[in-house]
Amino acid sequence: MLPQPRSRSFRKLPALSATQVPLDLLMDAPWKRMPQMPNLIQLAVPGFIALLLLEAVLDAIMRRDLYQLKDTAASLTMGTGNVILGLVSKTMVFAIFTVVHRFAIFKIGYQWWAWILLFFSEDFTYYWFHRTSHECRLFWASHVIHHSSQRYNLGTALRQTWTGSFMSFVFWLWLPLVGFEPVMVLTMQAISLIYQFWIHTELIRSMGPLEWVINTPSHHRVHHGSNQRYLDRNHAGILIIWDRMFGTYVPEQESPVYGLTKNINSYNPLRIAFHEWVDIWNDVRCAPTLRLKLRYVFGRPGWKEEQTARAAHL
Numbered sequence: 001m002l003p004q005p006r007s008r009s010f011r012k013l014p015a016l017s018a019t020q021v022p023l024d025l026l027m028d029a030p031w032k033r034m035p036q037m038p039n040l041i042q043l044a045v046p047g048f049i050a051l052l053l054l055e056a057v058l059d060a061i062m063r064r065d066l067y068q069l070k071d072t073a074a075s076l077t078m079g080t081g082n083v084i085l086g087l088v089s090k091t092m093v094f095a096i097f098t099v100v101h102r103f104a105i106f107k108i109g110y111q112w113w114a115w116i117l118l119f120f121s122e123d124f125t126y127y128w129f130h131r132t133s134h135e136c137r138l139f140w141a142s143h144v145i146h147h148s149s150q151r152y153n154l155g156t157a158l159r160q161t162w163t164g165s166f167m168s169f170v171f172w173l174w175l176p177l178v179g180f181e182p183v184m185v186l187t188m189q190a191i192s193l194i195y196q197f198w199i200h201t202e203l204i205r206s207m208g209p210l211e212w213v214i215n216t217p218s219h220h221r222v223h224h225g226s227n228q229r230y231l232d233r234n235h236a237g238i239l240i241i242w243d244r245m246f247g248t249y250v251p252e253q254e255s256p257v258y259g260l261t262k263n264i265n266s267y268n269p270l271r272i273a274f275h276e277w278v279d280i281w282n283d284v285r286c287a288p289t290l291r292l293k294l295r296y297v298f299g300r301p302g303w304k305e306e307q308t309a310r311a312a313h314l
Contacts, residue, residue, distance in 0.1 A: 040190040041083070048197055052154040055201060059153070066202060072155040074267040078145060079158030081269065082165075089165035090186065096169065097182035106179035115188075118180050119238075122172070122188040126237035129171040131248065134232045139168065140301040141276040148272050150259035152224055157200035162273045192237045196220075215240050218252045225256030261302065 059066040108114045133143035142164030149156045175185045199220040207216045215236035223234040233250040236243050243249035264275050283296040283304060295303065 040187065040194060041086075044194045044197070045083075048154070048158065051198065052158075055154050055203060058203060064202065066151060066153045067155065068151055070267045071149055071151050072153075074269060074272060075149060075155040075159035077269045078162070078272060079160050081162045081273070082160035085162055086165060089169075093165070093169040094182055094186060097173070097176045097185060100173055101176035101179075101182050104177060104179040108179035108181070110181060110184065114180065114184070118175070118184055118188050121175060121178075121180070122185065122192060123237050123239050124242060125171055125175065126189075126192055127235050127242035127246075129168055130235040130237065131232075131246075132171070133164075133168075134235065135300055136298055137276075137280060137301045137303070138297050139164070141280055142168070144260065144276045144301070145272055147224060147260055148264055150263060152200060152202055152221060152256070152258045154197065154200050156224075157197045159272075163277070195238050200224075211240070213241060214238060219243075219249075221256045222250055222252050224258050226259050226261050227254060227257050229254075230256060231261070 056067050129139075130143075133139040142161040145161045146156075146159055149159055172185055172189070176182050196215070199215055199217045201217050202221065204217045206218055207214070210216065211218060215234070215238055219234045219236060219240055222230045225231075230250060233248050234240070234243050235248055240249065264271060266272065266275075280297060284293045287293040287296055
């Protein structure tokens with residue numbers, strides 16, 4: 001059964017003074033009627049820590065040198081900051097999704113098939129958000145945090161942005177507008193984030209036939225590589241099919257060199273969180289024309305370096 005267009009009926013409201021709001025309107029807020037969903041990220045934290053410790057122990061036994069104390073401490077600090085700021089950003093995003101959902105095209109609700117449809121819709125959205133975060137400097141300024149470690153381990157998975165959640169939500173606005181419930185969208189985003197934790201490991205080499213369908217440690221190692229052939233590849237969240245469809249898939253062949261093409265070489269959380277924002281500000285401030293200012297904000301990351309390198313060969 002297809003979802004039906006939403007019908008809108010409006011109650012006739014009593015006239016209000018500037019300082020008077022009926023209590024029943026406050027109590028009729030949409031979050032009062034939605035099913036209560038558990039905070040999946042908070043529930044997953046003990047599992048994250050347990051798996052991180054297990055990987056660290058195995059690393060010590062196998063002598064792979066996957067962990068470095070200062071690097072892991074920086075990643076955990078970034079993750080902690082992300083969770084704290086997420087208390088604010090998620091409240092803001094839920095409020096915005098709720099407003100958008102009032103204008104939804106369809107009334108989808110919480111049917112079982114809606115979750116299946118939302119899974120593919122959210123994962124498709126994540127692919128384009130993630131790809132844009134590598135192709136537009138404005139979004140790269142937040143995403144670069146996750147790529148700033150020169151190690152690849154489960155600690156790196158927790159190295160998350162402090163600023164991205166306040167603007168990345170725009171990619172998902174179409175979901176509540178179509179008719180998906182805001183709490184469902186946030187829940188599916190959490191599921192995607194939890195899934196992506198375990199793929200940050202070098203201890204799992206291949207997943208066999210599953211490599212064709214889902215995002216795996218091998219695929220994501222490529223994504224974190226700063227090797228020229230690996231740059232801006234494998235943007236998948238859960239399904240690798242989007243990369244295969246849109247031409248951004250590259251298999252793991254040579255060993256990835258982790259980190260940035262120009263590493264910041266710092267464990268300072270403030271520098272990790274804001275170094276690209278500072279660089280954007282400096283570039284915009286010094287740019288002589290409005291066109292260049294806009295390009296420094298919305299152009300591809302590394303555009304300045306590309307121009308400098310090109311000029312050096314003339």
